[in-house]
Amino acid sequence: MKKSRRDFNNLLIRGAGSFVLAGPFNAARATLGPITPNQKLGIVLVGLGSYSTYQLAPALQQTQYCYLAGIVTGTPEKEKTWSDKYDIPKENIYNYENFDKISENPDIHIVYVVLPNSMHAEFSIRAANAGKHVICEKPMAMNVSECNAIIDACKKAKVKLGVGYRLHSEPYTRELKSIVHKKDFGEVRYVTADAGYYSGSNPGQWRLNKALAGGGALMNMGVYSIQSAIYGSGMNPVSVSAQEFSTRPEYFKDTDETITAQFEFPNGATGNIMTSHNVNINRHYSNFENGWVELNPANHYGPLAGGSSDNRNWDFPHERQQKLQMDDFAKHILHDAPNLIPGEMGKRDMIIVEAIYQSIKEGGKKIPLDLGNMGL
Amino acid sequence: MKKSRRDFNNLLIRGAGSFVLAGPFNAARATLGPITPNQKLGIVLVGLGSYSTYQLAPALQQTQYCYLAGIVTGTPEKEKTWSDKYDIPKENIYNYENFDKISENPDIHIVYVVLPNSMHAEFSIRAANAGKHVICEKPMAMNVSECNAIIDACKKAKVKLGVGYRLHSEPYTRELKSIVHKKDFGEVRYVTADAGYYSGSNPGQWRLNKALAGGGALMNMGVYSIQSAIYGSGMNPVSVSAQEFSTRPEYFKDTDETITAQFEFPNGATGNIMTSHNVNINRHYSNFENGWVELNPANHYGPLAGGSSDNRNWDFPHERQQKLQMDDFAKHILHDAPNLIPGEMGKRDMIIVEAIYQSIKEGGKKIPLDLGNMGL
Numbered sequence: 001m002k003k004s005r006r007d008f009n010n011l012l013i014r015g016a017g018s019f020v021l022a023g024p025f026n027a028a029r030a031t032l033g034p035i036t037p038n039q040k041l042g043i044v045l046v047g048l049g050s051y052s053t054y055q056l057a058p059a060l061q062q063t064q065y066c067y068l069a070g071i072v073t074g075t076p077e078k079e080k081t082w083s084d085k086y087d088i089p090k091e092n093i094y095n096y097e098n099f100d101k102i103s104e105n106p107d108i109h110i111v112y113v114v115l116p117n118s119m120h121a122e123f124s125i126r127a128a129n130a131g132k133h134v135i136c137e138k139p140m141a142m143n144v145s146e147c148n149a150i151i152d153a154c155k156k157a158k159v160k161l162g163v164g165y166r167l168h169s170e171p172y173t174r175e176l177k178s179i180v181h182k183k184d185f186g187e188v189r190y191v192t193a194d195a196g197y198y199s200g201s202n203p204g205q206w207r208l209n210k211a212l213a214g215g216g217a218l219m220n221m222g223v224y225s226i227q228s229a230i231y232g233s234g235m236n237p238v239s240v241s242a243q244e245f246s247t248r249p250e251y252f253k254d255t256d257e258t259i260t261a262q263f264e265f266p267n268g269a270t271g272n273i274m275t276s277h278n279v280n281i282n283r284h285y286s287n288f289e290n291g292w293v294e295l296n297p298a299n300h301y302g303p304l305a306g307g308s309s310d311n312r313n314w315d316f317p318h319e320r321q322q323k324l325q326m327d328d329f330a331k332h333i334l335h336d337a338p339n340l341i342p343g344e345m346g347k348r349d350m351i352i353v354e355a356i357y358q359s360i361k362e363g364g365k366k367i368p369l370d371l372g373n374m375g376l
Numbered sequence: 377m378k379k380s381r382r383d384f385n386n387l388l389i390r391g392a393g394s395f396v397l398a399g400p401f402n403a404a405r406a407t408l409g410p411i412t413p414n415q416k417l418g419i420v421l422v423g424l425g426s427y428s429t430y431q432l433a434p435a436l437q438q439t440q441y442c443y444l445a446g447i448v449t450g451t452p453e454k455e456k457t458w459s460d461k462y463d464i465p466k467e468n469i470y471n472y473e474n475f476d477k478i479s480e481n482p483d484i485h486i487v488y489v490v491l492p493n494s495m496h497a498e499f500s501i502r503a504a505n506a507g508k509h510v511i512c513e514k515p516m517a518m519n520v521s522e523c524n525a526i527i528d529a530c531k532k533a534k535v536k537l538g539v540g541y542r543l544h545s546e547p548y549t550r551e552l553k554s555i556v557h558k559k560d561f562g563e564v565r566y567v568t569a570d571a572g573y574y575s576g577s578n579p580g581q582w583r584l585n586k587a588l589a590g591g592g593a594l595m596n597m598g599v600y601s602i603q604s605a606i607y608g609s610g611m612n613p614v615s616v617s618a619q620e621f622s623t624r625p626e627y628f629k630d631t632d633e634t635i636t637a638q639f640e641f642p643n644g645a646t647g648n649i650m651t652s653h654n655v656n657i658n659r660h661y662s663n664f665e666n667g668w669v670e671l672n673p674a675n676h677y678g679p680l681a682g683g684s685s686d687n688r689n690w691d692f693p694h695e696r697q698q699k700l701q702m703d704d705f706a707k708h709i710l711h712d713a714p715n716l717i718p719g720e721m722g723k724r725d726m727i728i729v730e731a732i733y734q735s736i737k738e739g740g741k742k743i744p745l746d747l748g749n750m751g752l
Binding site for chain 2: 190198245278366
């Protein structure tokens with residue numbers, strides 16, 4: 001039933017112009033509202049931590065193609081705060097137990113999973129099984145096997161899947177990607193990216209708990225460095241070696257504090273990345289045959305700053321990256337625009353994460369990677 | 377005889393004010409000119425390649441405490457060109473065979489060895505044995521054992537020894553060193569440096585010949601990255617791991633093309649460097665508890681450019697770095713000013729170079745370093 005609803009929706013959504021139809025039948029609700037290509041899609045945020053609170057919810061007040069339709073929270077007090085603040089109807093508020101009933105809710109088109117990493121797979125799969133499109137926050141999951149399970153569930157349910165790599169919608173990053181793609185400065189020869197922050201003095205935070213985060217700096221900021229190296233070169237690496245560094249083992253009991261890694265790319269270019277929970281840093285640099293591009297900051301919430309060797313002034317208007325990201329995903333659903341951040345991209349990065357941990361385990365050994373064009 | 381001449385010179389040079397004496401006795405010449413603390417010391421350049429031609433000789437037209445007194449060349453045509461251009465008397469022109477007769481020449485106080493790396497040790501030692509102070513271009517020698525031989529020869533001959541790391545006299549670098557030393561931004565947490573250039577399409581150049589250069593990018597530009605990591609952190613590393621990358625093995629037949637290396641520092645900070653003969657790059661970045669410093673370019677002939685997180689405007693006047701460097705060395709001799717670039721610094725860097733090659737040979741294994749404060 002759910003499946004046929006999605007299929008029918010897709011038909012409608014991909015239909016022409018402002019043609020309006022009554023929504024498809026859903027087992028649990030007699031009628032659904034009309035759906036059109038001009039409609040704003042309803043997003044439900046699963047997990048109301050700081051990223052939902054200070055980034056996603058405010059961004060959803062600015063989005064053109066989607067809006068904050070509902071919330072899923074395990075904290076009853078948040079139900080009232082959020083519904084008051086964002087005018088969320090009671091029937092669009094869920095907890096982790098009754099979450100699956102979301103399948104019966106025609107207001108919700110997209111489930112955005114903003115939970116600790118260990119819960120990404122479970123809730124992405126439950127969302128897919130509920131017939132909803134899925135955005136899964138980065139890192140996509142705890143490991144490659146979970147990424148596969150999410151991708152399979154979304155394929156099976158015929159729903160769209162995006163990963164929360166907001167920078168693919170961000171203009172500085174898009175400009176960098178365009179320069180790389182069009183070879184404005186020739187071939188890439190070297191790419192380096194450092195991403196980290198000082199994690200302070202709260203050892204109880206979930207990002208330092210391996211059972212919840214799957215790893216430390218690498219799983220959190222390291223995926224930005226990996227992303228940077230790949231979109232900053234336009235290629236997937238063919239090998240990686242890596243090293244781990246520790247300054248405060250008594251604080252970072254459970255997870256990696258600082259990691260460096262080196263990539264070989266198919267054209268012979270070298271990649272050199274660092275990530276840390278001990279260093280405030282946020283930089284990207286791509287070096288080409290005939291020039292360079294630098295972004296600094298490169299991956300925080302913006303405004304970003306960038307420059308290139310041709311002295312062009314990089315001065316793009318700042319908009320909330322999450323607004324752009326969620327609108328791009330909604331346009332993918334509504335208008336068949338490209339999916340800028342497909343699940344395969346998140347899975348590819350997790351393959352690299354696993355190879356980095358393996359290299360560290362093996363004393364810095366070079367680990368071959370066979371990624372083809374996955375996620376490019 | 378030579379020894380007593382040096383000792384006597386030192387006595388004179390360290391004497392007060394403008395007190396003038398006839399020079400000490402030299403076996404080969406009946407009289408030497410007067411030497412005073414205000415005197416300009418005579419420098420002889422050994423090897424008239426592009427660095428001597430375009431950097432050192434022009435710099436010696438601007439120096440206050442030393443001047444271009446002579447040349448040593450194996451190319452007879454250069455004798456005339458140089459003596460015409462710089463008004464160098466015939467008796468101050470040597471070739472590699474009669475070089476040792478320089479001991480008899482009272483005009484020459486300092487021998488600056490600007491030859492391919494494989495000849496650094498031989499000519500530095502011959503210069504010391506001739507009773508002359510020595511500046512040895514970087515990298516100091518082919519290996520640690522040669523560095524030891526140079527240091528020993530200079531000690532035995534009681535002459536001063538400096539290495540050609542011009543940046544220690546350069547104001548941007550000195551400002552960085554001062555910030556690190558005074559902990560203006562707190563402890564260093566991360567330091568990264570990339571130094572390289574595209575070596576073009578001349579496979580015959582001596583820098584690509586292992587017998588002459590001792591190695592490739594690492595021996596040439598890599599020592600800048602090593603230097604950067606050390607003065608950008610204020611510490612000697614306690615371990616290093618390294619990786620080698622190759623894009624054009626048919627061109628770089630004999631020497632390393634691109635190398636990355638990671639350092640651990642005593643306070644737990646991480647260092648991450650890259651050097652290449654395939655990438656035009658020249659950057660330094662030090663990250664501290666409460667700020668950062670960036671130099672870009674960081675180690676070319678200048679003007680350099682820099683900035684720091686406190687928004688201070690780094691705008692130092694540009695002077696030829698080699699002028700500043702040679703004057704600082706002359707002041708070390710004349711006025712007992714500190715030796716900014718002692719032989720131990722060059723030796724320390726060569727210990728690190730050897731450890732980097734060893735790590736690469738052992739598949740990226742972490743190599744412990746026991747440097748103490750050598751060269752700091």
